[in-house]
Amino acid sequence: MANSPSGDSILDRVVRILESFDDTQPALTVSSLSRRSGIPQATMYRLVGEMVQHGILAREPDGRVRLGLRLWELVARSSPAKDLREAALPFLQDVQSVVHQHTQLSVLRDGEVLVLERLSSSGSVINQASVAGRLSAHDTSMGMVMLAFSPAEVQEEYQRLHTDVDIRFSAAAGDFRRALAEIRRRGFASYDGVLDDGTTGISVPVVDRAGHAVAALGVVVPTGVAQRQAIIAVLMAAARGIARAAGEEPPGRTASDFLVQ
Amino acid sequence: MANSPSGDSILDRVVRILESFDDTQPALTVSSLSRRSGIPQATMYRLVGEMVQHGILAREPDGRVRLGLRLWELVARSSPAKDLREAALPFLQDVQSVVHQHTQLSVLRDGEVLVLERLSSSGSVINQASVAGRLSAHDTSMGMVMLAFSPAEVQEEYQRLHTDVDIRFSAAAGDFRRALAEIRRRGFASYDGVLDDGTTGISVPVVDRAGHAVAALGVVVPTGVAQRQAIIAVLMAAARGIARAAGEEPPGRTASDFLVQ
Numbered sequence: 120m121a122n123s124p125s126g127d128s129i130l131d132r133v134v135r136i137l138e139s140f141d142d143t144q145p146a147l148t149v150s151s152l153s154r155r156s157g158i159p160q161a162t163m164y165r166l167v168g169e170m171v172q173h174g175i176l177a178r179e180p181d182g183r184v185r186l187g188l189r190l191w192e193l194v195a196r197s198s199p200a201k202d203l204r205e206a207a208l209p210f211l212q213d214v215q216s217v218v219h220q221h222t223q224l225s226v227l228r229d230g231e232v233l234v235l236e237r238l239s240s241s242g243s244v245i246n247q248a249s250v251a252g253r254l255s256a257h258d259t260s261m262g263m264v265m266l267a268f269s270p271a272e273v274q275e276e277y278q279r280l281h282t283d284v285d286i287r288f289s290a291a292a293g294d295f296r297r298a299l300a301e302i303r304r305r306g307f308a309s310y311d312g313v314l315d316d317g318t319t320g321i322s323v324p325v326v327d328r329a330g331h332a333v334a335a336l337g338v339v340v341p342t343g344v345a346q347r348q349a350i351i352a353v354l355m356a357a358a359r360g361i362a363r364a365a366g367e368e369p370p371g372r373t374a375s376d377f378l379v380q
Numbered sequence: 381m382a383n384s385p386s387g388d389s390i391l392d393r394v395v396r397i398l399e400s401f402d403d404t405q406p407a408l409t410v411s412s413l414s415r416r417s418g419i420p421q422a423t424m425y426r427l428v429g430e431m432v433q434h435g436i437l438a439r440e441p442d443g444r445v446r447l448g449l450r451l452w453e454l455v456a457r458s459s460p461a462k463d464l465r466e467a468a469l470p471f472l473q474d475v476q477s478v479v480h481q482h483t484q485l486s487v488l489r490d491g492e493v494l495v496l497e498r499l500s501s502s503g504s505v506i507n508q509a510s511v512a513g514r515l516s517a518h519d520t521s522m523g524m525v526m527l528a529f530s531p532a533e534v535q536e537e538y539q540r541l542h543t544d545v546d547i548r549f550s551a552a553a554g555d556f557r558r559a560l561a562e563i564r565r566r567g568f569a570s571y572d573g574v575l576d577d578g579t580t581g582i583s584v585p586v587v588d589r590a591g592h593a594v595a596a597l598g599v600v601v602p603t604g605v606a607q608r609q610a611i612i613a614v615l616m617a618a619a620r621g622i623a624r625a626a627g628e629e630p631p632g633r634t635a636s637d638f639l640v641q
Contacts, residue, residue, distance in 0.1 A: 129390040134434045137451075140458040173395045177460065188487075190398075191459040192494060195512035197401035198452040199438065205511075209500065212473060226449075233453060238469065250466075251456035 132158055132166060133175075137186070142249055146185040200226075200235045203334060206364035207325075210357040211238050214338065217353050221339040223248055224325075224361075227265040227332070230277055232256050235334070248339075257281060257291040260308040260320035261335035267302035268324040268332035274299060289313065307351050311342045318342060323354045327367045336361065393419055393427060394436075398447070403510055407446040461487075461496045464595060467625035468586075471618040472499050475599065478614050482600040484509055485586075485622075488526040488593070491538055493517050496595070509600075518542060518552040521569040521581035522596035528563035529585040529593035535560060550574065568612050572603045579603060584615040588628045597622065 139147060139155040147155070153163040167184055170176040174189025195201070207224045215222040215238045223237040225248070232254040248254060256262030256277065266274055278286075278295055290310040291298045302308045309321045322337030336358045338350060400408060400416040408416070414424040428445055431437040435450025456462070468485045476483040476499045484498040486509075493515040509515060517523025517538065527535055539547075539556055551571040552559045563569045570582045583598030597619045599611060 128430065130394065130430050130434055130436070133391065133394065134436070134454075137454040140454075142457050142462070145458040145460075145462070169389065169391050173391055175391075175395070186455060186458055186460055188460045188489060188494070191455055191461050192489075192512045192514075193395075193398040193401075194447060194452055194455045195459075195461075196403050196510075197406040197447055198456075199406075199447055199449045200452050200456075201403070201406070201511070212476075212499070215473075216477065228449060228453075233449070238473070249457075250462070251453045253453075 132156070132162075133170070136163075136166070136170070136176075140186055142252065146179055146183040148183050152184065203361075203365055204236050206366075207236065207334070207336070207361045210336075210360045210364070211236060213360075214336070214353055214357050218338050218340065218350055220341075221248070223261070223337050223339075224334055225254075225261045225265075225337070226334050227256060227262065227269070228253075230256055230280060232259050232262040232265070232335070254314075255289070257286050257289045257295070258313055259290065259337075260310050260313075260322035261337040263290050263298065263310070264302055264308040264322040264324050264337075265332040265335045267299040267308065268326055268330065270331060306355065309347075309351075319344065321347070321350060321354065323351070323358045325358045325361045325365070325367075327362070333365070333367065334361070393417070393423075394431070397424075397427070397431070397437075401447055403513065407440055407444040409444050413445065464622075464626055465497050467627075468497060468595070468597070468622045471597070471621045471625070472497060474621075475597070475614055475618050479599050479601065479611055481602075482509070484522070484598050484600075485595055486515075486522045486526075486598070487595050488517060488523065488530070489514075491517055491541060493520055493523040493526070493596070515575075516550070518547050518550045518556070519574055520551065520598075521571050521574075521583040522598040524551050524559065524571070525563055525569040525583040525585050525598075526593040526596045528560040528569065529587055529591065531592060567616065570608075570612075580605065582608070582611055582615065584612070584619045586619045586622045586626070586628075588623070594626070594628065595622070 135156040135158065136152060139152050149163055149167055150160060153160040158166070167176060171178055171184065174187040176184045177187040178184055204224065211222045211224060221237060221239050223234055225232045225234045234248045234250055234252050237248055237250050254262065256266055266277055286292065286295055290313045307321060307323045309319060311319045313320065318339050319342045320337055320339050322335045324332035325334040325336055327333050336354055338354065340350065396417040396419065397413060400413055410424055410428055411421060413428070414421040419427070428437060432439055432445065435448040437445045438448040439445055465485065472483045472485060482498060482500050484495055486493045486495045495509045495511055495513050498509055498511050515523065517527055527538055547553065547556055551574045568582060568584045570580060572580045574581065579600050580603045581598055581600050583596045585593035586595040586597055588594050597615055599615065601611065
């Protein structure tokens, strides 16, 4: 791999440039791009020029650069998130048409919640998740439900990496392992006002044949919403549909007995 | 920019690798990747190794590689398609909940229709569009409506690049310029069975302040559907909503008089 004088490869630099953009800063000047990525400005001008030629970056009329539509096209058409997202989208719409609140699909990635898709309606309560955004796993119902339906070694690794101090003020406050066992028994996770006051997150796992979570399906509703049990039932049915549409055979019954309790 | 012995840059090669994947082939062996991209196999092994390290590619259990979720995350969170797509999604859902058929949003790109988003329901008719897929502009109602609401020089350039032979068997059969003028007068494009027998595409433009199309909103319905005028009215209202949500001021009235005709 060709290296720059400073020893980092072109690929390193390209990734650092892509990482410099985010949803709050989708367009940057070359000099702020240089500052954010730690790549010298002269090098950056050359690199940006070539990336624009390839459609990886695009220039705005004001001279700032942003990601190119060509890059989006290449990534979106064969994205690893595409199959799960496409399998899930009709079910997300079904849930949203009944619940009328933010409905979202996420996966666990590097111990964090990575949001794959999100449907909102104008009357929805506030919600911090945005597509391709990340959230702390132990602060969200989506993260906790995916951890609860993960193999024991994943749970242990997560606990090892997150000290008690981190978990103490979160959805997992109290005993982390006991919280996970409880979620596993019930089949869903639900937390009030963890990320935002007045909102409640409710999530269920989308599980594979082995019963492990491949994703989480969640809604954010106003705290104290009347039909909580009905919402959970809708989510559970939809999660089974997503698993089936994604080619996973759902287990014979959902993990929870809550409807016959 | 560092070059390989054959003279193409690392960035060239990275783009050629990304281009090798598509929605029919989202996972490839290193040797088929080498064949598709024209990059020697030994070089490819080294490059794939580094791209996997950066999360641009990911290895499947069977040894094939595909695009990495990290790459999707970087691109999706600040994608140029994100603002328009997020502005449009609630309106796409509104249209789909009324029409119950494929509902899609696209832009004109390099003279082709690039599909940004698509909502389907299980009872929908067949439809060749898929997210991040491309379609010929003069073969689709979305493409024709965007061309009709483009500046004259864009229309002329398109006609120059597409010979009569190409256009003869398409939605634009007959006189291309007359077809565009007619669409512009009506405010929508509608074609029966152009891509698939038994289906009709109906599209309206999402226009900017200058009255030029920034996107097309379209549905694919069974040919001969009863409520055609009502569907067009729903699309026109939704397209204005998308323009407003995307920060464009829609013109004082829609281009069409069809509701008062």
